[in-house]
Amino acid sequence: MIPAVERPGAARLDRSLPTPLWAQLHADLLRRVEGGEFTRSFPGELALAAAYEVSRNTVREALRRLRADGTVVAGRGHPPRLGRQTEITQPLGALYSLFASVRANGLSATSSVRVLDVRADGVVAAKLGLEESTPLLYLERVRFAGGTPLAVDRVWLPHALAAGLRDADFTETSLYRELDERCGIRLTDGQERIRAVVPTPGERRLLAAPADTAALAIDRLGLAGRTPVEWRHTVVRGDRFSVLASFTAKGYQLDVHSGPKGPGWSH
Structure with missing residues (x-):
């Protein structure tokens, strides 16, 4: 074994030991x-x-x-x-708030709102189980952790449920907190798919990410009871974010072929 040392610097290696x-x-x-x-x-x-x-x-x-x-x-x-260690770790199999997770890691959590408007999007409406022409509240933000860009976050919600969010200031608060306080809606569960992606040039610019930085895309369908209330697409810097899965002696199962099933998922 290497002799214990209390000061920084190189320890003396012992050539008499069997350890190489x-x-x-x-x-x-x-x-x-x-x-x-x-x-x-x-x-x-x-x-x-x-x-x-x-x-x-x-x-x-x-x-x-x-x-x-x-x-x-x-x-x-x-x-x-x-090598850089990821700063933010999210659990798999749990409903979480990125805002709360950033704060839990001792970093400031802020956002810069790029878009907050009402629009129709047939593809997203179908994911939410709605008619294609249903008005949707669309929120696009750059999320910061410790003052550095962490994620580009895009969220669609049924406008009929989330109209109260139009006056919210998302600079230093979470969507889920505002959704609860302003609209009386609290997410209970959902489905999520995480995959590796190459950021678009625009996303890479917003994330201030070097050309060789990997990214993860997180697609989330959030539910309040049985009602789909949120479709979210987040592109997050892979060098600052990781996911953690727990397992027991019985193991755990991840569907790596078709992904979670529900109104927002297709094969």
Whole structure:
């Protein structure tokens, strides 16, 4: 084992141990990462080889393991750096508010409203189980977490149910809170599909996302009892958002073929 150290910096590797040097180096680098080192930059192969008095082959094997688990990211022609951990984690199988989840992670949750109007959309109306000409309240926002763009959020609701939202200020509040307080509607459950997407150029600009940033699309049908009241399409930065599934000894089942079924879903 690597001797315990209380101060930051490289620990001395023990060549008398049966543990390979690369494994000792890998463990010590993880310790240093968890201790808050390397936030500005991650040392290169030569620097690590000198600091730990090992060969570059030993360093490369330790770095290979760090890259495999996402701790370190390194591209051709670029120095290694720490991989970014997602800031917002959402549970699968639970009704959640992105606004509340951002706040729960210790970040400010704000929105910039791009569109709030009434329109007809036959495709979305059908997803809500309505006639194609039914007036819908449409809300489009850029969602921010900690002052940085997190998601482009588009929501459609039956105008007859959600007319009270037209005067709401969504800058620092959640849709579900306003829907409850202004319209007396509280979501009880729903269905959701999450898939990987390539953001459109416009979405990438709104998200201030680099060209190599992945994104997730979340399509949600929200219900109040048995009544569909919300169809939502959200494009969220994949480097800042993740989903979490819990399981037991009995396991869990995800439908990866056709997705959830309901009035808003088609095959």
